[in-house]
């Protein structure tokens with residue numbers, strides 16, 4: 001055998017090894033599901049690259065010497081950057097910038113392990129992009145306050161459909177004005193007015209699931225589809241005063257089918273912008289309707305907004321943000337409800353407690369913030385769903401002796417901080433009673449965010465969650481079809497998609 005016959009396969013392997021991070025990412029099903037277009041582009045890239053290497057190996061093997069040297073250089077550079085001490089001389093914190101492995105997608109406790117390994121500030125990599133992680137709410141609050149003027153959110157695609165972007169990603173200069181306007185519409189009176197409607201919608205949906213006779217033996221019903229059918233109409237009623245079975249509802253639903261942030265399918269950007277513009281025009285017309293006959297206008301967030309702001313203030317940025325809020329409200333509340341169902345399945349003793357305590361209230365269930373339902377919602381949010389905040393700095397900043405480079409992303413760990421053993425006894429245990437008679441400060445518990453961009457929909461989300469968990473826990477026996485495991489679908493951990501369950505109404 002000639003030396004060439006030994007070297008050629010080695011060179012091919014080295015050239016192929018550089019594709020390992022892409023192959024590993026494409027093997028990850030949630031990535032293909034969430035970003036099908038990006039996945040298709042990357043598969044095409046890989047196939048093209050493999051074909052190219054094969055062609056070079058057959059027709060110009062000498063070129064593989066250069067290719068292999070280059071590939072080896074890339075692999076060594078990746079490992080060199082992966083050293084935890086990389087960049088220490090220039091002030092970077094410890095931590096690996098290695099592109100592989102991507103353990104945050106596979107291990108829900110990944111960041112807790114990194115905190116234990118590197119301390120509260122460290123660097124890591126996601127998707128070839130460097131991040132700085134900051135642990136502890138107290139430290140994160142200090143960081144956000146000290147650097148308020150240079151921090152921006154890491155904008156998501158929906159921002160492209162709004163002239164000045166989605167409020168969550170705005171810099172301080174524009175954020176203060178737009179947050180104030182938007183917040184003026186999110187009225188607690190509207191939420192209180194809507195509570196009976198939310199209750200009857202929840203009750204009707206749960207009964208419908210029961211009536212479908214969906215015992216686990218029959219496979220049960222798909223929980224995700226049912227939660228969307230429940231929550232989207234509630235959100236439209238609360239934001240716009242629009243009820244199902246009206247032409248307006250159908251029109252809005254078709255706009256939101258194109259806005260959908262759950263999957264970034266090919267060509268969605270253009271469809272989304274068109275739909276957001278369509279919704280923005282619809283909102284303007286709706287506000288005009290309210291102005292013509294204020295007394296006939298239904299109680300809703302948009303009516304509150306129109307009552308409290310001049311028409312001139314409700315520009316395309318406010319209207320675009322209103323549309324984005326409807327989308328995120330729907331997605332976020334569904335996310336919370338998925339976890340609430342899972343918690344009642346995993347901890348049936350709390351469903352039993354709920355039944356006993358609500359039994360004492362007769363026909364007037366108590367779903368106040370301090371009720372057991374309220375504590376179940378708080379404890380669910382402490383452990384799940386709310387995971388992190390992301391920021392970018394517009395210039396290099398120093399914090400606690402470390403340099404945070406311009407344009408790197410900054411991840412503030414909400415999930416890990418909400419499980420801080422210094423604040424919470426038995427931090428990973430599901431114990432709603434830890435909220436009994438106890439208020440935690442923002443430095444201890446912050447599922448709805450910290451400082452400037454904290455959630456403006458917290459009261460609404462929590463109300464829906466409390467009503468839902470009360471109805472489900474007290475009125476029904478949950479019949480899960482097998483074990484409900486979890487999965488990472490960027491950017492959240494969630495109970496696994498495609499899960500089916502049955503419900504059985506309890507005798508009154």
Ligand code: HEM
Nearest residue numbers: 167168179329332336386389448449453454455456457461
């Ligand atoms: C359980 C459900 C929800 C959770 C866990 C949640 C969580 C959060 C968190 C952690 C933030 C802070 C983001 C940051 O600082 O980067 C946030 C911001 C925000 N949330 Fe929520 N949210 C939920 C529901 C809602 C709902 C129902 C609405 C709409 C009514 C909403 C609207 C917003 C908006 C507009 C912001 C940005 C505020 C600003 O930048 O000033 N959220 N949310």
